[in-house]
Amino acid sequence: MSISTQPVKGARDFYPVDMSKQNYIYNVWRQACQRFGYEEYDAPILENTELYLQKGSQEIVDEQTYTFTDRGGRSLTIRTEMTPSVSRMVAGKQQQLGYPLRLFSIPQCWRYERMQRGRGREFYQLNADIFGDASLFGDQEIIELSDTIMQRFNASRNMYSIRISSRKLLNELFELIGLNETQSDSMRRVIDGYHKMDAAEFSAKVDALLAPNQRESGAFQIMQEFLQANAIDKLPDAVNQSPHAHNLKALLLSLESTGITNAQFDPTIIRGFDYYTDVAFEVVDMDPENNRSMFGGGRYEGLVGMFGGDNITAVGFGMGDITLHNFLDTHNLWPTLPPATEVYIAVIGDVVIGAQGIAKHLRDMGVNTAIDTSGRKLDKQIKTAEKHGIKYVLFVGDNELANEQFKLKNIVDGTEEVHGLERLVSIIQDSRDGN
């Protein structure tokens, strides 16, 4: 019985080809965030389990996390998301950090999920947040950053849609029709599944959670009217003039004025996380084959305050790499990602030491260079270069070393050129931005 070559269930191996895709994603994320003035941070992958137990979410910790007891008897949990950690960090140095504080990170996270398409257990998730800016401009900026990232992945506006809602508006509505805490929770769940049910099922579920007097006072009609509002100006009269509705209108207007034409009000946006308190949004893939919510975020006002000290409002979003992979796959948006190695030196005969000198020379001139010291036959050396996707092979033998003229072969188009090293380096440099 031999040891399995498979990674742990739900975990991922990144061979070089996969890693270059990951790095492409990380680079787009990082550059977009930095362009908006966000600073990178990181936190440990392990946290005290209590960090995730704040909302009485024992069940979630038990069933969907990697939790274990360490040698010191502490209960630790591998992070399932970054928001609790970053809130902890901000709370820990809240007097020293300047506000508004813009932070981003690309953490590896783990959830003990049941496996299915588009859902592994290990994932990487961009997290970007603004702390200490309560204005609507913060919400706007976070959504604009999300959108910019989609644009940088070469998505066009008909490929995705930004759906925006407001917890506070929803709560106002619940209050208006007289729902208590329990009823509100149930109602949120019904709304969350609104698109998956037909009218009869919906009315049955709503009826089930309403008290008779609420039913008579027209609560059902108001809910229905609200959920059918596919634009912000179609809200029911009852909440149409509320300050939260005004905020949403202002937000949508300002987004549109920055060119984001694919943002719209969507009353069914709930977000699974219950720490969101106000504006919440989701970015949805419009492809009929992959029509699903990809990522989202919103404002959360209570997390930093949990650690004692002052509360600090925050707005942010999280974007996972797996759903992004699906998006780039279905819309065919992956660019060609050449390997970092630019030149592969094929050694002819017994001149490895001389060839190493050439390799050093190339490296000193800024060319990423690998050398074949295997002593294998020339055709095998070329084949290895091809297999690794390396564009150029440089041949080094006795003659070349003697007269300092080298043959550079372009494996992609088969052309060959013989020059001195300086000239060859400039050819390589010229080809970098081209193909």
Add this chain to the structure above:
RNA sequence: GCGGGUGUAGCUCAGUUGGUUAGAGCGUCUGUUUGUGGCACAGAAGGCCGUGGGUUCAAUUCCCAUCACUCGCCCCA
């Protein structure tokens, strides 16, 4: 938690209505080619047919169990 599918060569998969030495393509290695890959030709290596049990003269094939992988539903802080 519920339901479906699949386990045969490094990879993708055939196949055996139960019967001697188990098949293909791709890949790998060798050679044609002792200084030039992709094409072609010739050859080679590589399999407890997932694991355990049962039926049988005989099981990779049929039956049961088990494990692994996989897809969908539920869930998704």
